[in-house]
Amino acid sequence: MFPDAHCELYHANPFELTIAVLLSAQCTDETVNKVTATLFEKYKKPEDYIAVPLEELESDIRRIGLFRNKAKNIQKLCQMLIDKYNGEVPQEHELLTELPGVGRKTANVVVSNAFGVPAMAVDTHVERVSKRLKLADETDSVLEVEKKLMRKVPREEWTITHHRLIFFGRYHCKAQSPRCEICPLIDCCRVGKARMKATKPRKTGK
């Protein structure tokens, strides 16, 4: 769907994408990819996830953080898909957020990457980068950041923009160790220059 998406899970079908994004909360994409690689071999449809005991599903995703909550949510989610949507993932954002474990960010990722609806998915990376680059105020909530980004970027580029910002935040403008010394956006940054000055003198014998 998005050939330059930074993460394998964005190339999955709507159902697998939903499961993968739900699993990705509070852990890195590399970890999720390792688990889903084998998980999607064993579980193909919603029926497959509820056909096994909860303990077995927990064990299958045990390497992911928060795995107990996530396993429980996945089984409830699959049951809801079967009961209400004929086993398919609904395409409406509002219906998606009614699913257990699916919040605003996950729903935005699903509608934009699986169904082609432009959306700005704001996670911690997008929030941090947006605030550093003055695309939003430091005290803005996640929702406020999302609105400001949508205002600044053309609608048809919302989806690819959140991919770019996530990639930039994950691999370059990191939370704890941003690579300010080689950053081309240093002049637009709220904290970059001050940070470089503060971390520069590494051998001041005081």
Added chain:
DNA sequence: AACTCGGGGCA
């Protein structure tokens, strides 16, 4: 707004 869940990755 603050708290909790939780194993993996990284310094």
Added chain:
DNA sequence: TGCCCAGAGTT
């Protein structure tokens, strides 16, 4: 070892 991480739900 300690600390943080592609969030969501509850209080």
